[in-house]
Amino acid sequence: MSSTEGKTITCKAAIAWGAGQELSYEDVEVAPPKAHEVRIKIHYTGVCHTDAYTLSGKDPEGAFPIILGHEGAGIVESVGEGVTNVKVGDHVVALYTPECKECKFCLSNKTNLCGKIRATQGKGLMPDGTTRFRARGQDILHFMGTSTFSQYTVVADISVVAVQPDAPMDRTCLLGCGITTGYGAARITAGVEKGSNVAVFGAGCVGLSVVQGAVAQGAGKIIVVDVNQAKEEWSTRFGATDFVNPAKLPEGKTVVDQLVEMTDGGCDYTFDCTGNVSVMRAALEACHKGWGQSIIIGVAAAGQEIATRPFQLVTGRVWKGSAFGGVKGRSQLPDLVKDYLEGRLKVDEFITHRKTLAEINDAFEVMKQGDCIRAVLDMQKA
Numbered sequence: 001m002s003s004t005e006g007k008t009i010t011c012k013a014a015i016a017w018g019a020g021q022e023l024s025y026e027d028v029e030v031a032p033p034k035a036h037e038v039r040i041k042i043h044y045t046g047v048c049h050t051d052a053y054t055l056s057g058k059d060p061e062g063a064f065p066i067i068l069g070h071e072g073a074g075i076v077e078s079v080g081e082g083v084t085n086v087k088v089g090d091h092v093v094a095l096y097t098p099e100c101k102e103c104k105f106c107l108s109n110k111t112n113l114c115g116k117i118r119a120t121q122g123k124g125l126m127p128d129g130t131t132r133f134r135a136r137g138q139d140i141l142h143f144m145g146t147s148t149f150s151q152y153t154v155v156a157d158i159s160v161v162a163v164q165p166d167a168p169m170d171r172t173c174l175l176g177c178g179i180t181t182g183y184g185a186a187r188i189t190a191g192v193e194k195g196s197n198v199a200v201f202g203a204g205c206v207g208l209s210v211v212q213g214a215v216a217q218g219a220g221k222i223i224v225v226d227v228n229q230a231k232e233e234w235s236t237r238f239g240a241t242d243f244v245n246p247a248k249l250p251e252g253k254t255v256v257d258q259l260v261e262m263t264d265g266g267c268d269y270t271f272d273c274t275g276n277v278s279v280m281r282a283a284l285e286a287c288h289k290g291w292g293q294s295i296i297i298g299v300a301a302a303g304q305e306i307a308t309r310p311f312q313l314v315t316g317r318v319w320k321g322s323a324f325g326g327v328k329g330r331s332q333l334p335d336l337v338k339d340y341l342e343g344r345l346k347v348d349e350f351i352t353h354r355k356t357l358a359e360i361n362d363a364f365e366v367m368k369q370g371d372c373i374r375a376v377l378d379m380q381k382a
């Protein structure tokens with residue numbers, strides 16, 4: 001039993017008080033977990049573009065004040081009544097895509113989405129409709145069921161998975177979103193086949209992880225498309241065979257023309273990892289007639305919509321989406337940790353910046369620069 005069990009913990013968190021404002025590093029009170037909840041001491045968290053997107057105010061579900069963060073690893077501090085899947089002292093990864101293993105989504109092998117707590121999660125609340133965070137005398141909302149930008153957080157028991165304790169938490173945190181998302185999108189959502197031609201739009205953490213997944217599947221051409229020329233070297237390092245910078249194409253030649261030419265008629269699989277709806281259209285239209293599939297991973301701002309001529313679909317191209325790479329977190333994440341520890345999955349290579357929680361605004365700043373793949377925050381270092 002920990003000395004804090006059953007008590008409110010006061011610790012540091014980065015609170016987003018309003019859209020577009022800097023995060024505020026300050027004290028937060030974290031209430032003990034209720035039934036079927038788990039309180040986690042967060043040791044490390046990654047910063048994902050989706051955190052910045054919600055902070056910007058572009059997320060239709062974004063509400064404030066809130067504690068963002070959804071790429072976290074830590075150790076279970078205490079558990080509420082009825083929790084059986086994790087125990088105090090377990091090393092865990094928080095799951096923004098929970099897995100209850102009993103709803104119709106979880107029982108389906110067609111999706112990794114879980115329906116059990118999605119409604120309250122989308123409102124920034126715990127499953128009982130309340131919050132466990134308070135600061136400045138106010139309730140603070142949860143984010144994506146995880147809120148990892150706090151030294152302690154409370155999550156539903158279905159939103160957490162125990163992993164091997166020998167896996168370094170500054171790496172396993174990245175399996176909480178970016179790497180798993182891209183890797184899973186290639187392997188699970190698309191199921192890229194051996195020898196197939198793949199194009200990946202956007203070589204951030206997600207896009208490079210798609211490349212890694214495509215390599216694991218034995219893809220033929222793996223073409224990265226990015227407007228940042230510096231991403232060519234990154235793409236090659238992860239196993240891409242070709243790189244296209246749309247800004248460097250001859251006048252009058254579109255990226256779709258280029259990809260169709262490079263792949264004898266179009267790609268078997270394309271992935272949008274930018275969140276830009278014009279890019280999503282190009283990704284679809286660069287697919288091979290008859291069977292090419294385009295997977296949307298990027299998150300687009302409120303009000304944005306995708307468009308194409310229906311003829312593109314009539315002639316056999318398929319548009320699909322992927323959340324958390326199609327990975328069922330509680331069932332499949334421990335195997336990804338094992339793959340990392342046994343050298344089959346690159347993780348260390350994604351970390352370009354390291355910061356403390358107090359430096360979180362710098363982490364958001366570096367994320368806007370082209371040389372940042374992932375910034376990892378040490379949550380316990382002062």
Ligand SMILES: NC(=O)C1=CN([C@@H]2O[C@H](COP(=O)(O)OP(=O)(O)OC[C@H]3O[C@@H](n4cnc5c(N)ncnc54)[C@H](OP(=O)(O)O)[C@@H]3O)[C@@H](O)[C@H]2O)C=CC1
Binds near residue numbers: 050203
């Ligand atoms: N569906 C899901 O489950 C998840 C979705 N996401 C979403 O995935 C997206 C990618 O995330 P992440 O990898 O972290 O983001 P990054 O910003 O690191 O990567 C995006 C890359 O795309 C490049 N880019 C921007 N515009 C274009 C363009 N027009 N054509 C080609 N490349 C372009 C960027 O270049 P530059 O460096 O110049 O900006 C950057 O290199 C985000 O929208 C994020 O919210 C993230 C995790 C999970």
Ligand SMILES: N[C@@H](CCC(=O)N[C@@H](CSC=O)C(=O)NCC(=O)O)C(=O)O
Binds near residue numbers: 324
């Ligand atoms: N809340 C937004 C959509 C945000 C979104 O699409 N989130 C992705 C994960 S992004 C991770 O970095 C996701 O998994 N979505 C599935 C879900 O159930 O939220 C909006 O309302 O548009």
Ligand SMILES: [Zn+2]
Binds near residue numbers: 050071
């Ligand atoms: Zn994310």
Ligand SMILES: [Zn+2]
Binds near residue numbers: 098
């Ligand atoms: Zn479920």
